[in-house]
Amino acid sequence: MTLNVVSVTVDLVLLTIRQAALQVLLIRRGIPPYPDRWALPGGFVLPGEDLGEAAARELREETGLDPQHGHFEQLATYGTPGRDPRGRVVTVAYLALLPDLPSPVPGSDAAGAAWRPAAEITPGELAFDHDRILADGLERARAKLEYTPLATAFCPPEFTVADLRAVYETVWRTRLDPRNFHRKVTGAEGFIEPTGGTVIRDRGRPAQLFRRGPATLLHPPLLRQPAPQAQSSRVGGTSRSSDL
Amino acid sequence: MTLNVVSVTVDLVLLTIRQAALQVLLIRRGIPPYPDRWALPGGFVLPGEDLGEAAARELREETGLDPQHGHFEQLATYGTPGRDPRGRVVTVAYLALLPDLPSPVPGSDAAGAAWRPAAEITPGELAFDHDRILADGLERARAKLEYTPLATAFCPPEFTVADLRAVYETVWRTRLDPRNFHRKVTGAEGFIEPTGGTVIRDRGRPAQLFRRGPATLLHPPLLRQPAPQAQSSRVGGTSRSSDL
DNA sequence: GTAATAGTGTCTATGAGACATTATTGA
DNA sequence: TCAATAATGTCTCATAGACACTATTAC
Numbered sequence: 001m002t003l004n005v006v007s008v009t010v011d012l013v014l015l016t017i018r019q020a021a022l023q024v025l026l027i028r029r030g031i032p033p034y035p036d037r038w039a040l041p042g043g044f045v046l047p048g049e050d051l052g053e054a055a056a057r058e059l060r061e062e063t064g065l066d067p068q069h070g071h072f073e074q075l076a077t078y079g080t081p082g083r084d085p086r087g088r089v090v091t092v093a094y095l096a097l098l099p100d101l102p103s104p105v106p107g108s109d110a111a112g113a114a115w116r117p118a119a120e121i122t123p124g125e126l127a128f129d130h131d132r133i134l135a136d137g138l139e140r141a142r143a144k145l146e147y148t149p150l151a152t153a154f155c156p157p158e159f160t161v162a163d164l165r166a167v168y169e170t171v172w173r174t175r176l177d178p179r180n181f182h183r184k185v186t187g188a189e190g191f192i193e194p195t196g197g198t199v200i201r202d203r204g205r206p207a208q209l210f211r212r213g214p215a216t217l218l219h220p221p222l223l224r225q226p227a228p229q230a231q232s233s234r235v236g237g238t239s240r241s242s243d244l
Numbered sequence: 245m246t247l248n249v250v251s252v253t254v255d256l257v258l259l260t261i262r263q264a265a266l267q268v269l270l271i272r273r274g275i276p277p278y279p280d281r282w283a284l285p286g287g288f289v290l291p292g293e294d295l296g297e298a299a300a301r302e303l304r305e306e307t308g309l310d311p312q313h314g315h316f317e318q319l320a321t322y323g324t325p326g327r328d329p330r331g332r333v334v335t336v337a338y339l340a341l342l343p344d345l346p347s348p349v350p351g352s353d354a355a356g357a358a359w360r361p362a363a364e365i366t367p368g369e370l371a372f373d374h375d376r377i378l379a380d381g382l383e384r385a386r387a388k389l390e391y392t393p394l395a396t397a398f399c400p401p402e403f404t405v406a407d408l409r410a411v412y413e414t415v416w417r418t419r420l421d422p423r424n425f426h427r428k429v430t431g432a433e434g435f436i437e438p439t440g441g442t443v444i445r446d447r448g449r450p451a452q453l454f455r456r457g458p459a460t461l462l463h464p465p466l467l468r469q470p471a472p473q474a475q476s477s478r479v480g481g482t483s484r485s486s487d488l
Numbered sequence: 489g490t491a492a493t494a495g496t497g498t499c500t501a502t503g504a505g506a507c508a509t510t511a512t513t514g515a
Numbered sequence: 516t517c518a519a520t521a522a523t524g525t526c527t528c529a530t531a532g533a534c535a536c537t538a539t540t541a542c
Contacts, residue, residue: 006251008250047325048325051334161522162521182521182523183523200512202513202520204518205512206520206521421532423533424531427497428531431530444540447492447540448493448541449492449493449539464530
C-alpha cells in the first residue's frame with residue numbers, strides 16, 4: 001500500500017455582524033492561483049500542528065482574536081481533485097462566529113483583508129471552491145441559531161435583548177416580534193443571565209444588560225419558519241444523502 | 245511556503261440495527277500498528293479520487309452496498325499529530341446508516357469483519373482514535389433522528405410503523421408510546437407514505453406498510469427528551485467551542 | 489372466547505404567535 | 516406633553532404526552 005501524498009490546509013469562515021449585516025472576512029489574493037480574487041482566509045497546516053490549532057492560529061493572525069472570544073467549530077472537509085490547481089490539496093474548513101471587532105482587521109500577508117456582507121458575495125466570485133464552503137458555513141450558522149445559544153457569540157460580553165434579537169433578524173433575514181422574542185429568550189433556561197446593569201441606547205426605557213448563560217442547547221428552540229406547517233422545503237446543511 | 249506532506253485516509257462509521265441492537269461494523273486488524281485490535285474500516289484516498297468517492301468505495305468493499313441504500317454523509321476530520329504511529333495521517337470520517345443486511349459481511353483484506361453492538365465497545369478498545377470517531381458518529385446519528393427522516397435509512401424499502409418505532413427506541417435507548425408515535429410519524433408531512441400493503445408480524449391486527457417519503461426535514465421534529473423542561477444537560481455533537 | 493398488536497380519539501398542559509397594556513426614558 | 520423603546524400580560528391555536536377505546540388477527 002503506497003501512501004498518498006496530499007497537502008492539507010485549513011480555511012476559515014469568519015462571520016460577524018457589522019452595520020446591521022452579516023459579514024464574512026475575505027482576503028484579496030495577491031499571488032496565483034486566482035490573483036486579485038477574493039478568498040476565505042486560510043493556510044497550510046504546519047508539521048506537528050493539530051487541525052484546530054492551525055485554524056486557531058489563522059484566526060489570531062487575521063483578527064487578533066482567540067477562539068474563546070466567540071464560537072469556533074469544524075465545518076467540513078473538501079478534497080475534490082482539481083479544486084486547487086497547484087495539486088492535491090485537502091482543506092479542513094472551520095466556522096467562527098465573532099462579535100463585532102472594535103479594531104479594524106490588521107493587514108496580513110495577503111493583498112488585503114476586508115469584512116464583506118455575505119449577501120453581496122456573488123456566485124463564482126470567490127477563488128477555489130470557497131463559494132460552496134461559505135454557503136455551507138452560512139447554512140450551518142443559521143441552523144445552529146435555532147437549537148443552540150450561539151447567537152450570543154455575535155454579541156459583546158454584555159448585551160440587551162434587542163441586541164440579541166438583531167442578531168437573529170440579521171442572520172435569518174426576518175423580523176421577529178420583540179415581545180414574544182423577549183419572553184422566549186428570557187424563559188429559555190441558561191440562555192442569558194441578567195448582569196443587573198441597564199443601558200439606554202437612543203431614547204426609550206432603559207434595557208437590562210445580559211451575559212450568555214451556561215446552556216449549550218436551547219429548550220425550547222427558537223424556530224426560523226414563522227408557521228411550522230411546511231413540508232420538505234429546505235435542505236439542511238448536512239442532511240442530503242451522498243454528501244461530499 | 246513549503247507544502248506540508250500528509251497522508252489522507254477515510255474511515256467509516258457504519259451503523260445498522262441487528263438483533264434489536266445498534267451495531268457498528270468493525271475490522272480486526274491483522275498487521276501493525278495495533279495488531280489484533282478492532283478498528284473502523286477505512287483506507288487511503290487514491291490519487292485523483294474524491295473524498296466521498298473513497299468512502300463510497302470502502303463502503304462497497306466492506307458491505308457490497310452503495311451509498312444510496314441508506315444514508316451517507318461526511319462526519320468530521322481528525323488530524324491530531326501522533327494519532328497514527330506511521331506518520332502524519334489526517335482521516336476524514338464518514339457516517340452511514342444502513343438497513344440490516346441479508347447477507348453476512350464478506351471478508352476483506354483485514355483479519356476479520358464483524359457487526360458489534362455499539363453499547364459493548366469499551367473505551368480504549370479500538371485502534372487509533374477510533375473510540376472518539378465512533379462516539380461522534382453515534383451522537384450525530386442520535387441527533388439527526390430528531391430533525392430528519394433518517395430513521396428510515398435503517399429500514400428496508402417497506403416497513404411498518406412499529407419497525408420505525410423500533411429504530412428510534414434502539415438508537416435512543418428509550419421507550420416511546422406506540423399510539424403517540426403512530427400519530428406523529430403519520431402526521432409529519434413527507435416522512436412516510438403508505439404502500440397499500442399490509443403485513444402480519446406475529447399475531448395481532450395487520451400493520452400497514454410504508455416507504456420513506458420525500459421530506460428531508462421533519463416538521464414537527466420528534467424529540468428525544470420525554471419532558472422538555474431540562475436546561476443545559478447534554479452537549480450536542482458539534483456544539484462545543486474550540487472543537488477539534 | 490383471550491391475548492396481542494394496530495390504529496383512532498380524547499383530555500390536559502404547554503408553548504406558539506398576535507397583540508394590548510404598562511414602564512421609563514429623551515426631546 | 517409626545518415619541519420611542521422595554522417589559523409584561525392576555526388571548527387563541529397547535530402540539531405534546533397520557534391514556535381510553537376500537538379494530539383485526541392468532542390461538
